[in-house]
Amino acid sequence: MGEDSEFFFSLIVNGIxxxxxxxxxxxxxxxxxxxxxxxxxxQGEFVMLSGYIAAALLTAKGMPVIxxxxxxxxxxxxxxxxxERVVLRPLLGRPIVAVIMATIGLAAILRGLPPLTFGAETxxxxxxxxxxxxxxxxxxxxxxxxxxxxxxxxxxxGFTWFFRKSRTGVALRAVAENxxxxxxxxxxxxxxxxxxxxxxxxxxxxxxxxxxxxxxVDVQLALVGLKVFPVVILGGLDSIAGAVVGGLTVGVxxxxxxxxxxxxxxxxTKDFAPYLLMIVALMFRPYGLFGxxxxxxx
Amino acid sequence: xxxxxxxVFKTSYASDMALYPLPIARGTxxxxxxxxxxxxxxxxxxxxxSIINLVLISIVGALGLNILVGYTGQIxxxxxxxxxxxxxxxxxxxxxxxxxxxxxxPAGGLMxxxxxxxxxxxxxxxxxxxxxxxxxxxxxxxxxIINHVPWISGGTQASIQVPRPSLFGFEMKTQGELYFxxxxxxxxxxxxxxxxxRSRIGRAFVAIRDQDIAAxxxxxxxFRYKLIAFAISSFYAGVCGVLYTYYFGIAxxxxxxxxxxxxxxxxxxxxxxxxxxxxxxxxxFVALLPLVIRTVMESVGGFFFAANEMATVVSSMRLVIxxxxxxxxxxxxxxxxxxxxxxxxxxFRVWPFSY
Numbered sequence: 001m002g003e004d005s006e007f008f009f010s011l012i013v014n015g016i017x018x019x020x021x022x023x024x025x026x027x028x029x030x031x032x033x034x035x036x037x038x039x040x041x042x043q044g045e046f047v048m049l050s051g052y053i054a055a056a057l058l059t060a061k062g063m064p065v066i067x068x069x070x071x072x073x074x075x076x077x078x079x080x081x082x083x084e085r086v087v088l089r090p091l092l093g094r095p096i097v098a099v100i101m102a103t104i105g106l107a108a109i110l111r112g113l114p115p116l117t118f119g120a121e122t123x124x125x126x127x128x129x130x131x132x133x134x135x136x137x138x139x140x141x142x143x144x145x146x147x148x149x150x151x152x153x154x155x156x157x158g159f160t161w162f163f164r165k166s167r168t169g170v171a172l173r174a175v176a177e178n179x180x181x182x183x184x185x186x187x188x189x190x191x192x193x194x195x196x197x198x199x200x201x202x203x204x205x206x207x208x209x210x211x212x213x214x215x216x217v218d219v220q221l222a223l224v225g226l227k228v229f230p231v232v233i234l235g236g237l238d239s240i241a242g243a244v245v246g247g248l249t250v251g252v253x254x255x256x257x258x259x260x261x262x263x264x265x266x267x268x269t270k271d272f273a274p275y276l277l278m279i280v281a282l283m284f285r286p287y288g289l290f291g292x293x294x295x296x297x298x
Numbered sequence: 299x300x301x302x303x304x305x306v307f308k309t310s311y312a313s314d315m316a317l318y319p320l321p322i323a324r325g326t327x328x329x330x331x332x333x334x335x336x337x338x339x340x341x342x343x344x345x346x347x348s349i350i351n352l353v354l355i356s357i358v359g360a361l362g363l364n365i366l367v368g369y370t371g372q373i374x375x376x377x378x379x380x381x382x383x384x385x386x387x388x389x390x391x392x393x394x395x396x397x398x399x400x401x402x403x404p405a406g407g408l409m410x411x412x413x414x415x416x417x418x419x420x421x422x423x424x425x426x427x428x429x430x431x432x433x434x435x436x437x438x439x440x441x442x443i444i445n446h447v448p449w450i451s452g453g454t455q456a457s458i459q460v461p462r463p464s465l466f467g468f469e470m471k472t473q474g475e476l477y478f479x480x481x482x483x484x485x486x487x488x489x490x491x492x493x494x495x496r497s498r499i500g501r502a503f504v505a506i507r508d509q510d511i512a513a514x515x516x517x518x519x520x521f522r523y524k525l526i527a528f529a530i531s532s533f534y535a536g537v538c539g540v541l542y543t544y545y546f547g548i549a550x551x552x553x554x555x556x557x558x559x560x561x562x563x564x565x566x567x568x569x570x571x572x573x574x575x576x577x578x579x580x581x582x583f584v585a586l587l588p589l590v591i592r593t594v595m596e597s598v599g600g601f602f603f604a605a606n607e608m609a610t611v612v613s614s615m616r617l618v619i620x621x622x623x624x625x626x627x628x629x630x631x632x633x634x635x636x637x638x639x640x641x642x643x644x645x646f647r648v649w650p651f652s653y
Contacts, residue, residue: 112621268445275434
């Protein structure tokens, strides 16, 4: 391979490996939207919060790694559960602006709390994995990204199976389709809402551990939440496979613009190139690439 | 205000829609004008006037956002970017062309209106949360452009110093002088908004908010009115940005980041969506909140936090309290301060009887 194509290849590989991690965050977002039609603007803050929890548990004395990971997941599930009960349930049936603003308010709270409780310094999330990067041709992938890749694939497979085959998953889809009819069929809608948030809590906890290990945990970690929007819009807000496709697209686009455009314009394109792509996509497919088209009645 | 409606009969549609619903309202308005034009600048010193000035600027921005979000139902998370468009337009015109404020201010507003209408174009096809994210994209892209194009942002710091506003050779330097400058524009903004929402355009906005397909069926050109809403709202935002620029004497993109967009959304939610009075109350509330927090933290915060951490503590506290207030108002009082005020008024209107 020539030098140019090697550069291109490594950009693509980096884009794919980081894109899978975006997809992991987006999963938490899509799970909630799919079942409850609530748009969670605090997804990035969820990731940050679970990063803090993981950092605290992993550095605690005498705590085995697996225990810390399970602990983080358990705390995040409990947190999402409580959140649904206290904040989002009263907003059921209210205009979409209300839910968006509630999660924005939540994001503000979560962003303000860590400096008050944990202090301002960046914390590490130590995981017992090596530093040797994976070598794929001319490209190298840090081990944590490889792990993230595998975890995302497992989640993708698991959730797809869950929604297609399991009884609970089918019930969740029924709730998403039409709450009233689902309730008439004997499905406890509120319990399934709580379940959807709990699953999102699991996804957030795992993304918090992976991203926290990669970047270190501080308030800046919440900014990865901003990447989620182009991912989920490109993929369609209610499609799990779409989240992965969107994540990969955004990862690759980011990596390519950072490699080819940044040197000419002084950096920072990778933060808004996905958004540009998203707007173009929205003009042609207003419900995302894989999203369901809604039929409205007057 | 507190008045009784006994004996007032409206015999025409015009009188029903009048700006002053009751004869006594004229008196209330005059009393308020006297309060703000004569008494406030006499009573308050420089420091408090500088805070009131910030409230006045916020009122302009909150009114604009409420026209879009509260009246038309189109959410925008990119309003701070529209403000920055106005601010940099005015700053460039003022510095490079040496133009006075009565040209730069409408120019900044117009430029923001054009940019706002462009960002609003997707609203034809997308709505709700997709639109929210599209405006978020607008915010990030505009922020990036201003930060990376030196021709707009004036070099490395991405900030432009502007001269003080002057009228007929009289330069407004002190807070007291700026107060009248800002009060003038805030009043125009309030009266314009009041008139807008009771006009044909305003009613079309409300129809689109309540059910856009139904609105289209009864003959409202949705696309046109949505774009008008974006343009008017961004015009307000642009003027708000210009006022910030003249107030601080500098245009800086850091004053107009995503957090500010959210702050303005908080204002109209706390104040009350779809209400002019609500925008004013919300703007005052949110603009005064940091001051209250700082005062409280400076007096009792010393017991909990070290003095050198105070700056971070205050700004974090502010975020937390903001977020909590947004959620509390959304859950408990969705119509905001405006509703609370109406409840108080209705109670006293028939006082001492229960109805």
